[in-house]
Amino acid sequence: MNPIILITGATAGIGEACAHKFAANGYNLIITGRREERLNALKTNLENTYGVSVLTLCFDVRDKEAVNKAIAGLPEAWTAIDILLNNAGLALGRDSFEEADMDDWETMLDTNVNGLLYVTRAVLPFMTERKKGHIINLGSIAGKEVYEKGNVYCASKFAVDALSKSMRIDLMKYGIKVTAIHPGAVETEFSIVRFKGETVKAAAAYEGFIPLTAGDIADSIYYCAGLPPHVCINDLVITCLQQAGTYYFHKSGK
Numbered sequence: 001m002n003p004i005i006l007i008t009g010a011t012a013g014i015g016e017a018c019a020h021k022f023a024a025n026g027y028n029l030i031i032t033g034r035r036e037e038r039l040n041a042l043k044t045n046l047e048n049t050y051g052v053s054v055l056t057l058c059f060d061v062r063d064k065e066a067v068n069k070a071i072a073g074l075p076e077a078w079t080a081i082d083i084l085l086n087n088a089g090l091a092l093g094r095d096s097f098e099e100a101d102m103d104d105w106e107t108m109l110d111t112n113v114n115g116l117l118y119v120t121r122a123v124l125p126f127m128t129e130r131k132k133g134h135i136i137n138l139g140s141i142a143g144k145e146v147y148e149k150g151n152v153y154c155a156s157k158f159a160v161d162a163l164s165k166s167m168r169i170d171l172m173k174y175g176i177k178v179t180a181i182h183p184g185a186v187e188t189e190f191s192i193v194r195f196k197g198e199t200v201k202a203a204a205a206y207e208g209f210i211p212l213t214a215g216d217i218a219d220s221i222y223y224c225a226g227l228p229p230h231v232c233i234n235d236l237v238i239t240c241l242q243q244a245g246t247y248y249f250h251k252s253g254k
């Protein structure tokens, strides 16, 4: 039987790249996100390209009831989830603390922190019952080191870092691995979302250096997922060669 991975935020960027990587390696996939058309198109693409089975679940991770309903409604055959990839997340705005939009703050905390908690608690009983599983959380380099005007996005990713450590301690007794992945700059839709569709500002985030691609992160996540049962990578910080921290870039052109 093929192993099963559930990926939140599979409609773009890192989540979508992971869907391709795991499908190419024989995983059946539960893919989630809010954009139903993209989920359906991705399901067709993955099934036709890799010959795996794909189930789509369309929900907003901030909606606890929707999360619980979707996961509780999984057909029995799909409940043996081997890997939960908590990837759905976003930054909104890059503003000084005293000026930043409170609605943006709430959306980031509700998505990056509460959404991760809701999905994890909904999926966890399937893992504790089987006494195996691997939870992989997308943190960020922003969850290791704060930067100017990063305030609440950074705080949300510091929370992911803390929760990953805490989950690892509490879930070890069930044979469940917890890995936190902390990328630096990855060129996806992330900056377009952050700058609310302002494409010039978004593009500027990757000017003068070669950023990571979503595929680079998918390769690293797949590596962490493929290690022997007794080996767990706890924490992985990944940057491109021209980034060495949230502030240090060597911008020499691409």
Ligand code: NDP
Pocket: 008, 009, 010, 011, 012, 013, 014, 015, 032, 033, 034, 035, 059, 060, 061, 062, 087, 088, 089, 090, 091, 111, 115, 138, 139, 140, 141, 182, 183, 184, 185, 186, 187, 188, 189, 190, 191, 193, 214
């Ligand atoms: P993208 O914007 O390309 O993709 C984000 C994904 O998250 C989309 O599939 C989106 O799906 C989903 N998502 C966002 N909000 C919600 C929600 N409320 N409910 C359900 N799904 C949601 O960004 P990335 O791929 O770059 O980001 C993925 C993760 O990686 C995030 O957690 C981000 O913080 C983290 N990260 C990104 C870095 C980067 O530089 N790009 C660096 C470090 C970490 P939909 O809109 O369909 O709901």
Ligand code: 8X3
Pocket: 139, 140, 141, 142, 150, 183, 184, 185, 186, 246
């Ligand atoms: C995304 C990376 O540096 O833009 O988490 O915050 S950064």
